Amino acid sequence: MTPTSHTDVPHRGLITVSIMLATVMQVLDTTIANVALPSMVGDLGASADTINWVLTSYIVAAAIMTPLTGWLSDRFGRKQLFLTSVVGFTITSMACGVSWSLESMVLFRLLQGVFGAAIVPLSQTFLLDINPRERHGQAMALWGAGIMVGPIIGPTLGGWLTESFNWRWVFFINLPVGIIAFLGSAAYLPAIARRLRGFDFFGFAMLSLGVGALQLMLDRGAEVDWFSAVEIWIELGLSLIGFWVFVIHIATAENPFIDPKIFKDRNFVTGLVFIFVIGVILLASLALLPPMLSTLFNYPTITTGLVMAPRGVGTMISMLMVGRLVRIIDARILVVTGLLLTAQSLYTMSGFSPQMDSHLIIMSGIVQGLGLGLVFVPLSTVAFATLDARFRTDATSLFSLVRNIGSSIGISVVTVLLTRNTAINHSELIGNITPFNPNLLEMSPGAATGDPTALAQVDGLVTQQSMMISYVNDFKLMMIVTLCAIPLALLLRKPRMAPAGGAPAAHMD
Secondary structure, three states, X not given: OOOOOHHHOOOHHHHHHHHHHHHHHHHHOOOOOHHHHHHHHXXXXXXXXXXXXXXXXXXXXXXXXXXXXXXXXXXXXXXXXXXXXXXXXXXXXXXXXXXXXXXXXXXXXHHHHXXXXXXXXXXXXXXXXXXXXXXXXXXXXXXXXXXXXXXXXXXXHHHHHHHHOOOOHHHHOHHHHXXXXXXXXXXXXXXXXXXXXXXXXXXXHHHHHHHHHHHHHHXXXXXXXXXHOHHHHHHHHHHHHHHHHHHHHHHHOOOOOOOHXXXXXXXXXXXXXXXXXXXXXXXXXXXXXXXXXXXXXXXXXXXXXXXXHHHHHHHHHHHHHHHHHOOOOXXXXXXXXXXXXXXXXXXHHOXXXXXOOOXXXXXXHHHHHXXXXXXXXXXXXXXXXXXXXXXXXXXXXXXHHHHHHHHHHHHHHHHHHHHHHHHHHXXXXXXXOOOOOHHHHHHOHHHHOOOHHHHHHHHHHHHHHHXXXXXXXXXXXXXXXXXXXXXXXXXXXXXXXXXXXXXXXXXXX
């Protein structure tokens, strides 16, 4: 059966629920395990350093496999690939939950990343396929809600499961979600006609080398002191070689791994730049806030989760509104408004201090959630509005890959700056503390006379202030990055609305 319009696809609502359950399940697993790492150390016989491979293995495997989604879906069928991914991800999640050693956990996390890589790009492709052009905004609002709220609630859910049960339930929770997502998708997803094309192994190998080496470098850098380690220089060199050879290859090869025509669409290329910035801002701020609230504000894990939850609420509200607004307001206006709100929230965050209550944290989180939602939905809609439908799966794969790379780079940059600036600030502040400083005498008479206990207390206060200044500087940097992205909105073209009937969405076998 070949429907003549998007409206001929039955059970659109059930399809949406099914694929979004799978999407949220996959996205949650990028952050839900973070808070459970300390609890895994003893059970898996790992050390504080090696336990990070539980995260690294998943991230690297997913990054390498994401670009392969387009070819696999053409070769084996989009529906078949999605169902296989959901089943594989669910089974490997259970395997992670019963892991008996660090080696087994890393292996299962690698496989989890391999199976999970295709879920997010395919879910976006399906939502664009089954909805007419005039409903793409609402479809991307639903998809974006899962993509952006998942990382926000992940640490909270992971912390609650770890404290209430144990760390294994961080993975076991995927079983009921995976079963429901599979049954709904198997029953209602339209089967898309396959499109045979050759596999460009060399192109895939070079892209995998570039992406894999970059992710390893970003994830391992903090542990080995970045460019003071030979390992980081090797990974940087391999990444540059991989990307450089890949670019030359797709520009000159007869049947490249990714068709270079995809990059002729200005909206899509601009969308890639924007989603990179969103990746930096969203996960970099999420990476900074929990340790800041825990270390400087002494919030327990549950309180940290509750304070950060309104950020997700703001995102949900924004996306529910913008899904309809994108049909009547120029998407470029919405994107700029969202970036300005995000910049405003980061400006507020640059005024944080250890003496304040949670009010500013909650309010800035809501504003940032509103802003990111206003950017994400119009961007996801416009980026694919003028792109040829045959490039859609490859394009959604690149979209997800660039967002994830942006997140990795953002987290690495702000973490490096935080560590380095804390040391610099501490050195500068401690230089002003002498027995002759009247402020020291007023603050701690014991420290002025050389009392060790008093000096330790003063050093603790200096360290706290040093870290707070460093966090504030990171927030200011992200605000500048956000403001610098605003002119890119001028490069977006307003898409022409499709005819009422719409273009064919899916070809059912």
